[in-house]
Amino acid sequence: MALRPVQVNIKAVDDRAVGRFWAEALGWSAYRPGGTTYVGPAGGLDWPDPVAVGINVVAVPERKATVKNRVHLDLATTSPAHQRELVARLRAFGATPADVGQGDVPWTVLADIEGNEFCVLEPREMYRDTGPVAAVVVDCADPRATARFWDGALDWTPHEVTGDQASFRSADGVGPYLEFLRTPGVKTVPGRVHLDLLPCPGDDREAEVARLRALGATDLDLGQGDVPWTCLTDPEGHEFCVLSR
Known part of the structure; x- marks a missing residue:
């Protein structure tokens, strides 16, 4: 008995536009x-995908708060030139520079068209075979x-x-x-992004x-009512959902 992450859920005022942004980005x-708008590898839906963790963009009426999301994506690159090209391409799609301290x-910190932060990493050997998404990163107080x-x-x-970070990957x-990273501050608003x-x-x-x-x-x-998934939080208050097959 165990669970697998199958998608990152992002709330957006305009789910179609945010979905298009992430499809172009990845x-x-x-x-x-x-x-909702689902973003995944080309070739049609294969859910759960055997390799990728997709993105599901869900429309909500509320805009993102000004505080930093505690869950974000890190994007992989293969060379310094690729990193520069990807940042330029993302800026052309509407991404904006983000300062999270x-x-x-x-690496370069950007925000998508509705302000959701993400990082474009410099080339790292450990992410050479992850696909376009290197990691789903979660801020936390106690990684252990x-x-x-x-x-x-x-x-x-x-x-x-370790005391500063913890990482997991598919057994395959x-x-x-x-990844869970020790980060100053505490969770103050409902999550805009969750697993x-x-x-x-x-x-x-x-x-x-x-x-x-x-x-x-x-x-x-x-207020989700009678739905075929269950909403929970982990011991630090990070929201996540358990879906039905």
């Missing part, structure tokens, strides 16, 4: 299988404690767990990493949710 395609660093919860929750493998060694998890074949969603509660997850009522 070289993927945008689909409208229902009332990063100082003088070798947070890693204990997520290690029990996921079927992914821990790669590094494909796709992006999931959606899916049970493995043959596993029951309700049984998985019960297991997560035993690990320390808390039920979250967002």
Whole structure:
């Protein structure tokens, strides 16, 4: 019994426009299988994708608060020239520079067309085979404690767990990493970006949710009503959803 991350959920006032931005940014395609915009590799929906973690953009009426999101994407590059070209291309698509207190660093911090922060990384060997998304990054106060919860929750493998950061990746060694970074400050507003998890074949969603509660997850009522997914928070208050297959 375990869960796998299958998509990053982003709230947006204009889900179609934000979906188009991320499709252009990642070289993927945008689909409208229902009332949301899904962004994934070209060739049609293959959900869950065996390699990629997709993006699901959901329309909401509220605009993003001025505070930094506590979940963001890191984009991979293969060379300094690729990093420069990708930043220029993203700026042409509507991305804007973002200052999150990063100082003088070798990566570039940008925001999408609705202000959601993300990073374009300098080339790093560990991300050479992740695809366009190097990592889904989560700010947290205690990476070790947070890693204990997520290690029990996921079927992914821990790669590094220290007092400053923890990282996980698919047991098959494909796709992006999931990283938890020690970050000053505390969560003050509902998350604009969160992970959606899916049970493995043959596993029951309700049984998985019960297991997560035993690990320390808390039920979250967002007014979602009767839906085929369950909203929870981890022990640090990060929202996530457990989907039905």
